[in-house]
Amino acid sequence: MIMGYPILFHLSFLFASLFILLISFSTIEVVNGGFSVNLIRINSTNVAHLLDTVQSPIIADDGVHIIEMSLGNPPTKYYGLMDTGSDLVWSQCLPCDDCFPQKYPYFDPKKSSTYTNVYCQEHECNQLEEKNKGCSSNNQCSYTYSYADSSITQGELALDTITLESSSGGVIPLQYMIFGCGHKNSGIFDNKMMGIVGLGRGSLSLISQIGPSFGGRRFSHCFIPYSNDNNLPSIMSFGSGSEVVGDGVVSTPLITKQSKPFYYVTLKGISVGDTYLSLHSSSKGNMIIDSGTTLTVLPQKLYDQLVDEVKKQVPLQHITDDPEFADRLCYRSTNLQDPILTTHFEGADLQLKPIQTFYRLKVGVSCFAFRSTSNDAFGIYGNLVQTNYLIGFDLEREVVSFKATQCDIHQSLV
Known part of the structure; x- marks a missing residue:
């Protein structure tokens, strides 16, 4: 997101980029025109079987669009501002020393069995630009992002499970996803937002993290006009099956x-x-x-x-x-x-x-x-x-x- 001008309020953000998924392919099997992928994080024996087209609901909300997914294990609903103009994926997290109001509970890392700290010497931390990177007294990787409208998010870089939906109606848990766990966040945010989902071209965006698992870094969306029923979601799709094809393309x-x-x-x-x-x-x-x-x-x-x-x-x-x-x-x-x-x-x-x-x-x-x-x-x-x-x-x-x-x-x- 670079500059916004929502229908009911002004947004003026400048977001930077930062995410990578440390995974490697184990096997890929074609199944009825679809595929099955085994994901293995480096130095991990945990495996997730991924089937069908990966999808997520998106909802129009006063000048922006909100994407729905789940964070942590057990999965808790997460609603983030969908942003093809930035890469950082982050959520407000407890302890929230200075957070903007949101209608949903703040994400609690202590309640997620798959939440993992990122330490300063680790590869994930080194993906941050020097101007955004810090190191806490307990050697945890920290980040700070300031935006053009003076919005800011500060917190710790971490790994956790992000769960998306599939075209067959099931769910697809993605382990070891890098995200920002923000403890100090301020700016012009609707209370239906819990953070930002960066979908930019950089190596650390959501699409760059999950792309290798689903047949490539591809995604598509279809935004409903704001004058329509804002409670009606449309669909965002990722990877194979998300291609825009057919007459009129x-x-x-x-x-x-x-x-x-x-x-x-x-x-x-x-x-x-x-x-x-x-x-x-x-x-x-x-x-x-x-x-x-x-x-x-x-x-x-x-x-x-x-x-x-x-x-x-x-x-x-x-x-x-x-x-x-x-x-x-x-x-x-x-x-x-x-x-x-x-x-x-x-x-x-x-x-x-x-x-x-x-x-x-x-x-x-x-x-x-x-x-x-x-x-x-x-x-x-x-x-x-x-x-x-x-x-x-x-x-x-x-x-x-x-x-x-x-x-x-x-x-x-x-």
Whole structure:
């Protein structure tokens, strides 16, 4: 998550990355087109048999999306902000010396039989960047992360079991998963969140940890628009079976840059109806796809052109008599039908309807889901414009694929 602009509140996070799963393959067996994998942690004899496509529910929540899984043994429910813009997976943990309020009990490491400390000399600790790494007086590996909005998490790096669901209705426990056990955490967090689930490209993200166990570092999600029933979950899938395929699929290449957590793609321009607006940039990887950012962020010149063209094509007068809306484009309507926008990525044109390009700021008011940045080097493709698309991230093939989908009825991959 880089910068957020939720419907009901502002988020502005900058998250770094850090996770690795110390596992090795024992056997892989093809079973009816699926697979079975034996996982063995280094220097361990514990084995888990993994079957079917791994899945997890995700729920829209006021400008962000929350992923549901379980942590520890016995498994306790964990709800984390889903973030393709960062790598660190962390949870608030007891003792909570300074934690933000959450509606669920704080995770208690003492109640998990599989919780394992990470010590300073161990390989897992060395995956942390020096600026984030510490060592306690009892030789335990500690971490500190500060974010752009002054949010912070501090705690100990640890190993424990994360349990996900399978497409057959069962559960899949994954042992020795590295995560941050946060004892001091503050920032702008909804009380339905217990931490962050980093899904970035770095070696320590959730997808990088579990990818080798499920046929590759691949995952897909389908976000339900916020105006729909927020209690209705959609499905996120991992590894084999998560590929986005079939009629109507378009793909754009991932661009590798120094900042490993981010999914860089190349935006060429945006159309408003039949009017094409060029980004006027030959730079590859000028947009970051980020599920933790709500609004789409564009360089100032393209943003200004886009707003001017939208004003021309929306058959309503935008709000000018209320200072609350002075810094954004808003209309006194929640049923806009025009305009249709198209984002033109390298190799992929994505058509966006008003339900994806406007959000309800308050009753009776819709606002444009884009904002500007003075940084001409890159922008951010936020989660509002990602709704009603099945989006697949394939780190093995280095592509992102899109398929227009009604996500509120999408409960399994087709």
